Amino acid sequence: MKNIHAGHDPFAIEREEWKKKQLRNRFKQALTIASPIFILILWEFLSRTGMVDARFFPPPSEIVGTFLLMGTSGELFHHIGISLFRILAGFLLGVIPGVVLGLLMGLYSPIRHFFSPLIMALMPIPTLALLPIILILFGIGEVSKIVTIAGSVFFPVVINTVAGVVNIDRIYLDVARNYGAGSKDFFFKIALPGSLPVMIEGIQMGQAIALLTIVAAEMMGATSGIGYLIWTSYSAFLLKEMYVGLVLISFFGYLFSLILRAFQVKLLPWK
Numbered sequence: 001m002k003n004i005h006a007g008h009d010p011f012a013i014e015r016e017e018w019k020k021k022q023l024r025n026r027f028k029q030a031l032t033i034a035s036p037i038f039i040l041i042l043w044e045f046l047s048r049t050g051m052v053d054a055r056f057f058p059p060p061s062e063i064v065g066t067f068l069l070m071g072t073s074g075e076l077f078h079h080i081g082i083s084l085f086r087i088l089a090g091f092l093l094g095v096i097p098g099v100v101l102g103l104l105m106g107l108y109s110p111i112r113h114f115f116s117p118l119i120m121a122l123m124p125i126p127t128l129a130l131l132p133i134i135l136i137l138f139g140i141g142e143v144s145k146i147v148t149i150a151g152s153v154f155f156p157v158v159i160n161t162v163a164g165v166v167n168i169d170r171i172y173l174d175v176a177r178n179y180g181a182g183s184k185d186f187f188f189k190i191a192l193p194g195s196l197p198v199m200i201e202g203i204q205m206g207q208a209i210a211l212l213t214i215v216a217a218e219m220m221g222a223t224s225g226i227g228y229l230i231w232t233s234y235s236a237f238l239l240k241e242m243y244v245g246l247v248l249i250s251f252f253g254y255l256f257s258l259i260l261r262a263f264q265v266k267l268l269p270w271k
Contacts, residue, residue: 062240076244086145090213095206098158145222165195207260218231
């Protein structure tokens with residue numbers, strides 16, 4: 001019995017479980033990478049064999065070649081820089097007021113009752129439907145595009161922030177009130193951290209809407225940007241250039257989502 005116990009490893013089961021978990025994680029990562037690669041290979045095969053019309057669905061390898069040519073000429077990075085500036089400026093202009101107003105509406109019932117009808121009435125209206133009014137107010141320059149993006153981002157952020165504050169357990173508010181917490185403490189130490197999980201979901205939704213909006217806004221009234229590139233390429237039947245623009249929008253959407261998820265992990269490690 002003594003020899004059996006001496007040879008027994010008390011951590012063997014834990015190590016085995018850890019190895020299984022690592023294998024499952026690697027398998028999931030492999031699946032994540034495999035799905036887009038499979039689609040690209042299938043697309044390349046169908047286009048090269050003529051099973052789909054290469055005029056409308058050019059092979060991905062040729063789209064990559066077009067991407068490299070546009071990048072070498074500098075044209076592509078000009079469009080990317082313009083669009084990223086508009087997205088970032090509009091995103092911040094929509095998120096910051098949305099978070100502040102959402103926290104105030106969640107904390108104070110009079111503010112919530114005052115603003116709720118306005119938000120509920122304006123939210124169903126697509127921001128692009130208001131574009132003519134935005135153009136009248138701000139002109140056809142950069143400001144109108146930034147305001148259009150900000151308007152589309154604002155509503156999901158404010159609504160999710162209000163929901164996050166309202167769903168905070170009342171015991172935290174009662175304890176803070178009993179200890180004499182001021183308005184500043186309620187705002188920064190209770191409402192803001194308590195609403196973060198739901199708020200970040202609203203911000204995540206806002207960034208996706210910002211990408212949709214910038215493409216449509218640049219199609220309607222712009223002379224540069226990724227949306228402008230997509231529309232003009234389509235109009236001239238330069239479909240490889242059009243697909244380059246579409247791939248860029250997809251890439252930036254995925255990249256922004258990863259960045260926000262990384263922030264979420266840092267801010268909400270328990271999640």
